[in-house]
Amino acid sequence: MITAAASMSALGLGLGLLLGAAARKFHVKTPPVVDEMERILPGTNCGQCGYPGCRGAAEAIAEGGAPVTLCPPGGRDVALKLAEIVGVDCSGGPEISGMTDIEPQVAFIFEDHCTGCTKCFKRCPTDAIVGAAKQIHTVIWDACTGCDACVQVCPTEAIVLRSKPRTLQSWYWDKPDQPLAALRTGAA
Amino acid sequence: MGALLSALLSSIRGGVHPETRKFLSAESPIEPMPIPALLRLPLQQHIGAPAEPLVARDDHVLKGQLIARARGPISANLHAPTSGRVIAVGPFPAPHPSGLPVPTITLRPDGADRWAPRLPRLRPEDAEPEEIAARVAEAGIVGMGGATFPAAVKLTLRDRYRLHTLIINAAECEPYLTCDDRLLRERAEEVADGAGIMARALGVTKIIVAIESNKPAAAAAMRRHNLGLGHPVQVRVVATQYPMGSEKHLVRAVTGRETPARALTAELGIVVHNSATAQAVHLAVRYGEPLLSRVVTVSGRGVARPANVQALLGTPVADLLAHCGGLTEDPDRLLLGGPMMGQPIRSPRVPVVKGTNGVLALTRAETRKAETMPCIRCGACVRACPCGLTPFELNARIQAGDLEGAAAVGLLDCVSCGCCSYICPSNIPLVQGFSFAKGKLAETESRKHQQEETRRLAAARTAREEAIAEAKRAAMARHKAQMAEKKRRAAEEAAQAAEEAPAEPQEAAK
Ligand code: SF4
Ligand code: SF4
Numbered sequence: 001m002i003t004a005a006a007s008m009s010a011l012g013l014g015l016g017l018l019l020g021a022a023a024r025k026f027h028v029k030t031p032p033v034v035d036e037m038e039r040i041l042p043g044t045n046c047g048q049c050g051y052p053g054c055r056g057a058a059e060a061i062a063e064g065g066a067p068v069t070l071c072p073p074g075g076r077d078v079a080l081k082l083a084e085i086v087g088v089d090c091s092g093g094p095e096i097s098g099m100t101d102i103e104p105q106v107a108f109i110f111e112d113h114c115t116g117c118t119k120c121f122k123r124c125p126t127d128a129i130v131g132a133a134k135q136i137h138t139v140i141w142d143a144c145t146g147c148d149a150c151v152q153v154c155p156t157e158a159i160v161l162r163s164k165p166r167t168l169q170s171w172y173w174d175k176p177d178q179p180l181a182a183l184r185t186g187a188a
Numbered sequence: 189m190g191a192l193l194s195a196l197l198s199s200i201r202g203g204v205h206p207e208t209r210k211f212l213s214a215e216s217p218i219e220p221m222p223i224p225a226l227l228r229l230p231l232q233q234h235i236g237a238p239a240e241p242l243v244a245r246d247d248h249v250l251k252g253q254l255i256a257r258a259r260g261p262i263s264a265n266l267h268a269p270t271s272g273r274v275i276a277v278g279p280f281p282a283p284h285p286s287g288l289p290v291p292t293i294t295l296r297p298d299g300a301d302r303w304a305p306r307l308p309r310l311r312p313e314d315a316e317p318e319e320i321a322a323r324v325a326e327a328g329i330v331g332m333g334g335a336t337f338p339a340a341v342k343l344t345l346r347d348r349y350r351l352h353t354l355i356i357n358a359a360e361c362e363p364y365l366t367c368d369d370r371l372l373r374e375r376a377e378e379v380a381d382g383a384g385i386m387a388r389a390l391g392v393t394k395i396i397v398a399i400e401s402n403k404p405a406a407a408a409a410m411r412r413h414n415l416g417l418g419h420p421v422q423v424r425v426v427a428t429q430y431p432m433g434s435e436k437h438l439v440r441a442v443t444g445r446e447t448p449a450r451a452l453t454a455e456l457g458i459v460v461h462n463s464a465t466a467q468a469v470h471l472a473v474r475y476g477e478p479l480l481s482r483v484v485t486v487s488g489r490g491v492a493r494p495a496n497v498q499a500l501l502g503t504p505v506a507d508l509l510a511h512c513g514g515l516t517e518d519p520d521r522l523l524l525g526g527p528m529m530g531q532p533i534r535s536p537r538v539p540v541v542k543g544t545n546g547v548l549a550l551t552r553a554e555t556r557k558a559e560t561m562p563c564i565r566c567g568a569c570v571r572a573c574p575c576g577l578t579p580f581e582l583n584a585r586i587q588a589g590d591l592e593g594a595a596a597v598g599l600l601d602c603v604s605c606g607c608c609s610y611i612c613p614s615n616i617p618l619v620q621g622f623s624f625a626k627g628k629l630a631e632t633e634s635r636k637h638q639q640e641e642t643r644r645l646a647a648a649r650t651a652r653e654e655a656i657a658e659a660k661r662a663a664m665a666r667h668k669a670q671m672a673e674k675k676r677r678a679a680e681e682a683a684q685a686a687e688e689a690p691a692e693p694q695e696a697a698k
Contacts, residue, residue, distance in 0.1 A: 043643040077635055104635075126645035145642050168232070170634070171286040172627020175586075176617035177560065 033085055034058045040081045041071055044125035046147030048072050061086060073145040075104070103163040105146030107139045113158030120150035120159060141165075197401055198441040199427035202574035204607045206363050206430055206528065208402060209554075213487045213494040214366045218374055220498050221511050223270055227295040227502030228280055228539040229255070234330040235337045236262030241293060247274045250304035252478055255293055258325070264338045264542075265328035267478040268304075269500035272297035283505075283524055283538040285531045292539075295502065307476035312385045312417060317346070320389040320473060327472035328479050328542075333357060333368075333433065333462035334525055336543035339469065342459060343389040349454040354387045355442060356397040358406065358463040359426060359433040362526025365546045367483040368463050370496045372399070372406035375467055376413040382466030384416025385473050390459055395421045397463070398442050402428040430528060431605040435460045437574055449601050464545075484540055486512045490519035490549030499540050505547055506536035519549035527554075528606045561614040569608035569618060575601050579608035579618045586625045591632075594625055602626075 037058035045053035049070040051060050060066035061082060068082035082088075107128070109120075116134040128144040131137030139150075141164060151159045232238035239256035249255055249268040256266040272295045279289030310323055325340035345351060356379065360368040372379060383395050395416055399407045410423045426432055426441045436447040439458055447453050453460055464482060471477040481501060487494040492513025499508055505522070509515060523530035524544050540547070569579035577598045585594040599622060608618040 042639060042646070044646045074639075075635075077632065078639075125649060126642055127649050128645075142638075143641070143645055166286070166288060168282055168284055168286065168288055168290060170631060171284075171288060172631065173285070173620060173623045175624045176620040 030059070031062055034062050036085055037061060037082055040074075040078055040085070042074050042078070042145055042147075044073070044145055044147055046073065046125055046145070046149050048148055073105075073147045105161040106141045106144040106164045107146065107150050107159050108162045109137055109139055110158045110160070111136045111138075113156045115156055115158075117155060119153045119155065123149045123153045125149060197425060197427040198444075199429055200432060200437045200441050200574055201576070202572050202607065203429045203431060203437075204572050204610050205428070206610060208363045208428070209487075210364060210366050210369070210402070212364065212489075213485050213496055214369060216366075216370075216495045218367075218370050218483050218496045218498050221500075221503070221508070223297045223299065223301065223500065224503050224507040225296070226275075226504065227269055227272075227297060227500060228504060228537075229266060229269075229293045229295065229502040230280070230282060230539070230541060231256050231266065231291045231293065233266070233336060233501070233541040233543065234264040235335070236260065236264070238291065239263055239266050241277050241291070243274045243277065243293065245274055245276060248272070248298075249274060249295065250302050252306060252480065253304040254478075258328075258338075262338060262341060264330050265326060265478070266293075267328055267480060268295060269480040269502055270295075270297045271300050271302040271304075281535060281538055283531075283533060283541055283544065285533065287534040287538070307472070307478070309476050310473045312388055312473050315388070315473070317343075317389045317391060320385060323473055324389070324469055326478070327468070329465060329468045329472060330479075330542050331462055332464035332468065332482060332542060332545070334529070334543045334545055335435075335462075336541075339461065339465050342461065343386060345452070345454045345459055346389075346391045349452075350457055351390050351392050351454065351459060352457040353394040353396060353443075353459075354383060354390055354392050355438065355458060355460045356383050356395065356421075356463050356466055357433055357435070357438055357460050358397055358399045358403075358410075359438055360403070361400060361428075361430045361432040361434075362528055362530070362546070363430075364487045364548055365485045365526050366487070367485045367496055367545050369403045369406050371464055371467060371483055372397075372403070373409045376406075376409040378467045378470045379463050380410070380413040380416040380421050380466075381474070382416075382468070382470035383421055383461075384419055385469050386461055386466060387419055388417055392459075393419050395419055396424050396442060397421055398424045398426050398432075398438055400428045400432055401425050430607065431574055431603070434574070434603055434605060436603075479542060482540070482542065482544070484508065484544055485546040486548075487546065488519065488523075488548040489551045489554055490515050490517055492516050501542060502539045504537055504539055505533065508540060508547055509536060509549065515549055517551060520552040520555045521548075521550045523548040523550065528610065529604060558615045560616055563614055563616060566613060568611045568613060572607040572611040574605060574607060575603060577602055579612075579622075580616075582625075583616060583618050583621050586621050591625050591629050594622075595629060599625055599629070 038055050041054040041057060043054050049057045051057040057070055061068060068086060068088055069079045071078050114136045116131060116136060118131060118133050121129045121131045121137055125147060126143050126145055128140050129137055129150060146161055148161060151161060231241060237260040240259045241256045243249060243255045250271045251268060253268045254265055255268050258265050274293060275296050276294040280292035281287045282290040307326060310319060312320060321340045321343040324343055329339040330336040331339055358368050358372055387395050397410050407423050407425055414421045424442055431437055432441060435453055438460060439453045440446055445456050447456060468479050481498055484497050484499045486497055486508055495512050497508060521532050522536060523532055525531060525546055527548060563580050573579055581597055582594045582599055602622050604619055604623060606619045612618060
């Protein structure tokens, strides 16, 4: 018994040291921009960008393989901030200005289709879904980032993304017609 | 002559002198209105958190009964304006330019107008200041000049500031509106008493009622009732100038002192309340009547019979217009509030709420809207801005998409008074652009906040999942150890058994 325990711990210690040494030797230094970009990305690891999590996305951008507009839930604001870091010229870049109109999305569950399978509930990266086995699930819109993860896993297709409903608090006036634009239409 | 008079009276820097058109309704006494067929009562008629409904569909309620309770410290109670049956609690378009649906209690009056037991009367002469403030909160009174900030919160400011003066705002600088003018002319005594009660709650003795010089009858009426709870009520006539009724500008005109940017007038020891709020406080404290109705000016050239109406809260705008003879022509704009700062509404089905001081139907002739031309840098907007801003520069930055830049030159100090848009010879929609920019900035701010929240939630989830996985691993390890222990014991037993009967296995081996 004692010999078994001793040999096992010796083995563990040896392997641990080996791993530690390997980590030191083969350490890849990630550039600090990756950390910086990871902080800007939502951090939900939803995978919509096609990279393994937000860190993966940040690395891909840093290597130049991915556009700054890759994050759908982050939207235009995140894209602009990323562009600032990596120095992409974003003054009227078609991708970023194309993002302007994306309204924040939230998930919506059709209650008569929900079977209470809890798949979405387990998958939501921000715990925005409440529910229990065999109970109708629902989404807390304040916590939902519209990342699409739940839509993907729902077996009955009971979940859709919708634009976040506007409230009196979030509503504001449209930008009024610009004087120059007004003149231009007058001339045309 | 008018300019000379304004120069002699206390005035404010900047400002404009729009045509007041108050004559349309100034001579119509406040008139009651028959109870409408339906009342729509939004749960949020105030700044702060929406109230929480206490009634459900098919409940029968009595006049003055509490139907929605304030939620949180900045919120306001809501009472049934008359007796009747609740026919719905659900979304209904808000009296707001967006027309978005908001939670609303719909009441069908039964016509009996039967009172619920009223709140017990208070004798303000010997009530504690806290009791008065609590009563004002219970009665659901909010700032009735249009700001709709819960009045009780403003009555407890003495805990944090050293106060000395209460100013009753009866400037009513918006064109067309005459509801405060009429209130002062007809119910000066109640306003004075309400002012006295509020002064007691605030612990101040100096009361000033500020009235613009174009309302001499109101000033005269107020001078006749110059005592509020034993304290002298001083009448102060100020220049007729828009935006005199803005709280900070009024304080400056009356006392000559400037309130710091983004601070309360309480910092100067002064609290400002509207005259209609004072009257509501009088009714709540002396008679135990919660806020159930208000005086609304119905005016504009599009209305057949401009009037000042005592309307129940929740009265649909359409009913109010019908009571005033209906519309003479299709109005160009239907506004809640005054023409300078009022909000256009999309449908006349929306209700009158606590902050609605006017319903205006303006005809095409009244809404000046010529074509927008480029800015000629005339500086008229700079001279007109009562907040000392440079509107043309703000506008240029906003048009260029530089909202932060606009904020850096004072966008957030703009009070949206509209003087700049009014005066601009090029008809540039300046204040409209500022409203957009403020909304957009607020949205950016809230998105940022939400992103931080998202990160926090995601981190919390990861931590939790790791903790669960860790617990599982530990359980697994324990289980393994137990299994190993069992095996070992079984092996030992087997070995013992083998020792005891060594012959058998050997035989088996053979
Ligand atoms: S900039 Fe704002 S505060 Fe100044 S005049 Fe225009 S609306 Fe009024
Ligand atoms: S008033 Fe109009 S035209 Fe004159 S400076 Fe201001 S924005 Fe320009």
